[in-house]
């Protein structure tokens with residue numbers, strides 16, 4: 001008897017868990033399930049479309065399926081098409097790798113106004129993972145709330161010219177909307193000091209090479225105020241930015257010590273209010289002063305909730321676990337396990353460790369595995385997309401690309417399914 005394992009989620013963490021299992025337990029029968037008819041989670045739906053080298057991480061994961069070490073089952077949503085309990089009965093073990101489920105939202109007035117959008121929804125839109133996005137037709141001033149790389153992605157993508165977005169795989173509708181938007185300023189706002197950002201040096205430096213935009217920061221904002229410096233390398237890059245952008249260019253202005261206090265406007269966001277913060281007595285506290293920044297679009301990049309429901313309990317927005325184990329034969333990896341931080345690569349070691357643990361703890365019990373699941377799905381009329389179906393989607397998207405992009409992704413699920421059928 002061979003071990004049968006279902007992995008829920010084909011993002012990096014799920015794929016790395018499958019890879020780890022295939023190595024530890026040769027011959028193990030692994031199905032990697034995703035609610036989307038396409039694989040790779042945030043590599044496809046989150047990573048910015050102008051960062052094709054990063055998106056290339058998927059080509060390494062392809063080997064798992066190409067070599068037959070695991071099978072892809074797309075278009076199957078656990079919790080809708082099959083329950084987690086049913087999976088647990090069918091397989092010897094189940095690995096939950098569901099990633100983020102929703103944007104964290106700001107608990108302040110006006111956060112639900114049109115023109116205020118979470119980074120997950122925003123990146124899914126420009127990555128053609130969701131059809132609907134913000135209306136950019138009248139967007140002149142943009143505020144990006146957050147001090148991590150996702151905030152830089154949002155600022156950079158909005159600042160780029162069509163020529164700079166060429167050879168990307170950005171959703172054509174998003175690319176056209178960005179090209180037509182009359183953007184004149186972008187302000188990236190952090191609630192703490194410039195020493196405590198989560199920016200990567202390379203992502204920051206890239207902003208200095210944009211065709212029509214210049215990253216700027218007021219030197220007074222970088223002055224030593226006794227606040228902690230946990231990211232000195234990023235602080236050094238910020239120090240190299242000018243105080244103002246040359247006339248006619250879009251400033252990408254970095255602001256610090258401003259906590260979001262609300263959004264206001266006539267039927268849609270027109271300005272963002274912030275409470276000024278000060279580091280004193282070893283902690284950040286409001287000074288009592290407020291500041292308003294005009295904004296027609298606010299992208300909030302403040303993290304994600306990663307507890308998938310599915311009957312699992314929740315703690316701090318993720319699934320409580322002990323070293324990746326939730327219960328007998330039930331494990332969790334990736335953002336669902338650790339919360340929403342870390343790169344694609346940081347999932348690899350973690351997923352391999354959980355896979356090794358699973359391999360050591362679970363013995364094969366002759367359960368039906370994938371055959372049982374496929375029979376159940378057929379009985380329920382759920383047409384899963386297999387690896388060959390995904391290859392047909394992949395080929396159709398590449399064929400639709402035209403000269404200026406690497407692929408034209410299909411956002412419409414019906415179109416994806418039609419392409420999968422060939």
Ligand SMILES: Cc1cc2nc3c(=O)[nH]c(=O)nc-3n(C[C@H](O)[C@H](O)[C@H](O)COP(=O)(O)OP(=O)(O)OC[C@H]3O[C@@H](n4cnc5c(N)ncnc54)[C@H](O)[C@@H]3O)c2cc1C
Nearest residue numbers: 009011012013034035041042046078098099334335343344
């Ligand atoms: C906007 C954004 C940009 C990023 N850019 C970079 C970058 O440039 N470089 C970098 O290294 N990292 C980047 N990251 C981080 C990286 O994407 C994550 O570290 C990684 O994707 C987390 O992997 P995961 O497998 O836990 O989750 P995910 O990649 O989200 O995968 C989870 C998968 O589970 C599926 N799923 C969820 N629920 C169900 C269900 N009920 N049934 C079936 N399937 C389900 C989802 O459809 C999804 O495919 C970025 C993240 C975001 C949000």
